[in-house]
Amino acid sequence: NALVLGFAVNVMALLVGWHYVKQGYGILMVDAAKKRQYFRESEKRIFRVNGYVVWFLAWLVGNRAFSQQEMLNLNYYTFETPMIVLVLVGAIAVATGTMTVISLLRCWRSNGGALPYNGVFAYVASLYFWFLFMRWGIDPVWLMIVPTLHSLQYLLIVWRYQIGYEKDRAGANESLLSFMSAKFAGKAYQLNLAIFVLLGVILGAMGFWAIPILLQNVVPYDTETFGPSMFMFIIFIFINVHHFFMDNVMWRRDNPDVRKYLFN
Template sequence: MLSPTLDLLCVGGLSLLVMVPLLLAGRTDLLLVSAGVQAWIGTAINMPHFMASYRLVYGSRAMIVKHQWASMYVPAILLAYMAFALWQAQESQAFVYIMITVASVYLAWHYTGQVWGMMAAYAALEGTSFNPVERRLVRTSLRILLAWHVAWFLYTQLRDPSGVTWIYQVVSAGTVVAFAVGGYGLFRFAQRTGHRPPTLSLVAWLSLFVWYAVMARDPKALFWVQIAHSIQYLAFPIRMELNGSVASRRTTRTPFQIARHMAIYAAALLVVSILVSQIVPNALMGVVAGAFGEEPGRAAPILILMFINIHHYFTDGVLWKISNPEVRAQLFAHATPA
């Protein structure tokens, strides 16, 4: 997508290099950094991956019109709900918690769906694909992990998790089944094609098991999983931007022109991310607190973040369809599959 080494690191190699030794060392505290450092790492990496998806969906009038649910309807619904939740926050935080819960459950679908997208994309880039049986086996393994993620959320976030403890334990044991089922799908791929599955597809799949092991060890380490997921994602919009930059000009662009374009792209993502992460929430918190009271003011930044998360998850589900010939053409314009 970018280069063999960068692709390997982004798709999960870097997270494996960091997380596997920490797990083997037996550490129970895996967060390692303060809240302030988390905020700035999130601003520099996690928020740009959200903004990169906005660049894709709002980058042209054609995309806005083509994907109206992603560009207009879903944001409008979320904004209306946010306004309602802020109003209700004067009396109760219940509707704020509902939005947090929706975002957290949707996150499980998003993480597992992105891993499958990575596996399919890197297979396509090597000129191969998973057949229906292999696809079903691998995706079944990912859906078991999806169930684990939802159970983990309930187990770690409910005030009294005793009612879901057995579910969490059963699904945790089920992750072994997930590994076996997915591994069998990959084995069938190797038998059919005569060679092992693409390395990047394997790394993407294995990484999710490690990410969830880290979350099971220390729930606060979800922060690092978010960062690893963001890095995994960013290779794709960066490649789309590179391909679009080259295709938009009739004359061949020099390496300097391409580098300048991508530097501007990266700087724009970072500036917007700082505004959205650091400046707008603080300003809005004061405005809302002045208008509706202290509790709605505290809820405002949380609701903004949940809005961005849910909208991003929906947008990704709409935009990234490797089976779509148009998406394949745009994403793989830089290379002819082997």
């Protein structure tokens, strides 16, 4: 049912907020830990609550601004948002946002005028930039700017982690590959890191473009109902959901590899 599928896209947009909030919050915490500018436990709770409230507000605003839109040639549908709900959630967002600012000011004062600014920007970009594009009649493609920033945040963490991993592996592995890479490409870990990046580019191109386009041209289906980009939509959703579950397992403070390669 195309209508149900369209509403499912909207519900996924709500649920994905958990992931966006946790990543923005996580980068703020990583930056604070690296710079030894720590927040209190009560302040951390404020950051998380504010993140969820702001995300919910952005989702409500989007539902009120759009009635039916198209993305990847698939219509998605929005839910009617009563103004009273929008005002109530907006008031809560203002309150939690104010508490967030107060917490940041407290940290700024206690650290002699310093803050984990990169982490603060990551937190803000994950939550508030949505509102820059929430207006009547805007093309939903503009909303992809925020996921783009989200991906850049993710690359920063992966880059930091992978450098630590490759350095550790190069130091412990005196294989022929390590010797040759050190001789012809500088430090051994640099070649391994370059291979990792190249594989990421190839797999990304295959997953997001090559395989969906191939399936759309080979496998027949009802394009009148589902549009010409059904497989691209399905694979996009699969990659995103898989990404959410993987993140929940990998990027945890009690993960020994994360503690070793990301924080050291």
